[in-house]
Amino acid sequence: MMADPGNHPQHPLTGRGVYVLDDHEVVRRGLRQLLASHGLSVAGESGSACEAVRRIPALRPELVILDDDLPDGSGSDVCRAIAVADPSIRCVLMTGDSDETVLIDSILAGAWGCLSKQDDSSEQLRLIRRVLAGHTAFSSQFHPALVAPFSLPAPDVTDERLLRLTRQELNAAIGLGKGLSNRGISQEMFLAEKTVKNLVSSILMKLGMAHRTQVAVLVTTTLNHSAEPDDGGYRSSRFPDLVAEVTAALLNCTSEARIVPPTDTVHAGDAGRLADALTATRTGRTGSRPLPSRG
Numbered sequence: 001m002m003a004d005p006g007n008h009p010q011h012p013l014t015g016r017g018v019y020v021l022d023d024h025e026v027v028r029r030g031l032r033q034l035l036a037s038h039g040l041s042v043a044g045e046s047g048s049a050c051e052a053v054r055r056i057p058a059l060r061p062e063l064v065i066l067d068d069d070l071p072d073g074s075g076s077d078v079c080r081a082i083a084v085a086d087p088s089i090r091c092v093l094m095t096g097d098s099d100e101t102v103l104i105d106s107i108l109a110g111a112w113g114c115l116s117k118q119d120d121s122s123e124q125l126r127l128i129r130r131v132l133a134g135h136t137a138f139s140s141q142f143h144p145a146l147v148a149p150f151s152l153p154a155p156d157v158t159d160e161r162l163l164r165l166t167r168q169e170l171n172a173a174i175g176l177g178k179g180l181s182n183r184g185i186s187q188e189m190f191l192a193e194k195t196v197k198n199l200v201s202s203i204l205m206k207l208g209m210a211h212r213t214q215v216a217v218l219v220t221t222t223l224n225h226s227a228e229p230d231d232g233g234y235r236s237s238r239f240p241d242l243v244a245e246v247t248a249a250l251l252n253c254t255s256e257a258r259i260v261p262p263t264d265t266v267h268a269g270d271a272g273r274l275a276d277a278l279t280a281t282r283t284g285r286t287g288s289r290p291l292p293s294r295g
Contacts, residue, residue: 016060017043018128021052021078022067022094027117031065034121040128049073057085063131065115068095068102076109083110087264092131098141099167100250104278106138107253107271113137134261138254144190146250162222164206172199176212177219237281246281249274 018040020031028045035042043061046052049070056064064082066075079091092113093106106114112131115124116139123139130137165173168189175185182200186193200212209215234246253270262270 016062017041019043019052019056019059019061019064020045021047021049021064021070021075023047023070024067027067027094030121034125035128038125040132049075049078052078053081053085056082056089060086061089063128064089064091065128066091066093066111068093068097068106068114074105076105076111079106079109079111090131092128092137097166097168098139098145099171100142100145101167103138103142103250103254104274107250107274110268110271112267114142115139116141130256135256135258136253136262136267137256142254146247146254161207161218165203169199169203169206172196173203173215173219176200176203176216179216234278234281239281239284242277242280242284245277246274249277 018035020028020042022028022031022045025047028047032042032045043059044055046055047070049072052064052066064079066078068075070078075091075093075095079093082089082091090112091110092115093102093109093111094115094117095102096117098116098118103114113127113136115127115137118141119127119139127137127139162170162173171189172185175188180188182193182196185191186196189196191199200215203215204210204212207215207218209218235243237243249270253274
């Protein structure tokens with residue numbers, strides 16, 4: 001999706017800048033170039049969660065971009081640590097995945113956004129500028145999973161080979177188990193058919209298989225013999241009527257409908273409402289936090 005970064009005025013930084021945390025130098029270099037080419041300064045960078053937690057509070061950047069998956073920790077954990085050290089520093093996660101797990105983790109950690117490595121640089125820049133302007137900013141890559149989730153919840157995987165797959169690959173593998181073509185899987189997962197083709201190739205490689213029918217047999221056997229999951233995610237809740245409240249809370253957190261930037265209190269309240277909704281799907285007890293006004 002090609003977004004117009006002009007939706008938000010340029011927000012040049014004066015001294016504090018943006019800190020970049022990613023264990024891949026090529027990603028850090030790409031972000032440095034993107035920021036510098038649009039007048040945004042880089043306050044620092046690192047490839048280690050431990051180093052970032054040590055350096056960021058002293059540098060006090062205006063914004064921190066965190067890779068969600070690091071060799072010595074997670075972006076969400078770093079986000080929580082920074083919030084304790086200096087709540088004025090805002091964090092956004094960056095992920096190569098598009099499932100709800102990363103999105104939920106980022107919101108509950110207090111992040112102000114979640115960027116996708118699948119987005120082009122224009123969209124990433126637009127989202128970065130949103131956060132610098134005081135708004136929340138979540139990639140639209142997450143939206144299809146929220147409004148039209150896959151029809152089957154993630155299974156309680158008992159075959160360790162399936163644990164090698166990402167959530168998106170597992171969903172595609174489930175589609176193979178249902179006998180769907182690449183086009184059918186793409187329609188159910190709201191992905192391009194070419195993306196599904198690449199997912200299937202990755203699945204075959206990770207499982208060491210040559211044919212999609214082999215994957216279908218493995219998935220079908222695993223699903224048929226798996227015990228009922230205790231906690232296969234909120235969509236497998238014993239209280240399905242409460243699942244909609246989680247979806248509503250997620251859509252509220254990721255919405256760009258607000259005109260006035262949310263205060264820290266409103267931002268924390270949005271995350272709290274999501275936490276309450278997730279708890280309700282496990283306990284059956286509903287919370288009482290009201291939906292904040294759009295402003």
